[in-house]
Amino acid sequence: MSASAPAPRRALLAAVLAAATAATVPGTGGPAAAAPAPRGSGGTGLAGPTVDNRFWYALRHWRAGTHRGTAALAGDRPALTLAAPAGRTAYTDPHTGRTATWEYATWTSPVHRPAVPATEAVVSWNARTPTGSWLQAELRCTYTDGTRTPWYVMGRWAxxxxxxxxxxxxGQGDGRSTVWTDTLAVDRPASGLRLRDWQLRLTLYRRPGSTAAPLVWLAxxxxSAVPDRFTVPASTPGPAHELAVPRYSQEVHAGRYPQYDNGGEAWCSPTSSQMVIEYWGRRPSREQLAWVDARYGDPQVCHAARHTYDFAYRGCGNWPFNPAYAATYPGLGGVVTRLTSLTDLETLIRAGIPVITSQSFRKEELTxxxxxxxxHLMTVVGFTAAGDVIANDPNSPTNDAVRRVYRRRQWENIWLRTKRHDSTGKVASGTGGICYVYAPARPSAAQAAALTGLGLLAA
Known part of the structure; x- marks a missing residue:
């Protein structure tokens, strides 16, 4: 996603949902898109929780699921792996046309009933896939009327x-919900239908007879289910704090590797991911970067684009593919979530955790x-004494120009709202507080407290 890119499929999702509902947003007279928004940890002005996170990552979590050929491994970073194949299957890659036979095994999570009956769900996973292995993540939900969705494929990843x-x-849907690239959404939330609970199924694949197999550390x-809104309540600024996050511009890569999302000018997501990966002290090796043209500076940004690229979406902005890429680096984890206020974001910044956020806006809305x-995605790295947002904005002409200070009230609204008016005056979607959070798999006490408080770690 970039400043100049056409409206992404998430905007299309909101437009479709808006057309499917005849509701209006009070005080606006505009159609209400049904796409939900941010997570609810307080300070939102909303009644009750709006986001629920559930991630499995501990040994007890992996043991709690249903295994068909998978096994839970103990250790510093407990994992799920393929132990004894449950069967074999042929997979024809739709993007290469190649057919290959794979051994597979599955793990199915316990049923999770979120605190919020949801209109939308996004999956995350952190894994290592050695050569000759890959994984598939699927989600199945129960509607509030007791019926079920099919098993939806939320990603095939290596x-x-x-x-x-x-x-x-x-092309996945049952007439009541649809998968839009990486997001499962109820088609007509105005009907009152919601996702009551969900299960995750992981299928791990390897070459027949191979001992190499995926290791899944988190899934x-x-x-979420956030009411539609054009404006959000203002939060009270906390103390000033700024993190020393590397600064990379997507624009210096314009025209490079157009096979990956039309080149660098569309690489806001992987560029932001690379900034935070390097903040945590990780970086691809010289051998891993050998494929990049030696004339190009910051080759690791090209590497991030290639390794977050979704061949069906034809872009680098797939939500779970970015934290999955970040988690390929030793000791690093990442998830997709929603936050509900800048207070939540400040909590993470004070704990030393930068946050990659997605926002949409007209030029005059963000001074x-x-x-x-x-x-467009950017990395929030701090707050000024006045509470304004310090962001590493990859839509900048040079690396030196990446650090920006944006007015708190403007930034808060363009990030957290779910509805907006575009440059033609039409109602369009807002991004609703969605973000990537990357942190050490073994966080410090302060980091763990912040993550737990926001529902990203089990209490």
């Missing part, structure tokens, strides 16, 4: 693109940006 092309799966989902966008 760390590299040597064995399969990592991909979302188009789960964020479910100092100099552009408008239907969807």
């Amino acid at each position: 760390a590299s693109d040597a064995d399969i092309r990592r991909t979302s799966v188009d 789960g989902a964020m479910a 100092g940006a100099g552009y408008g966008t239907a969807g």
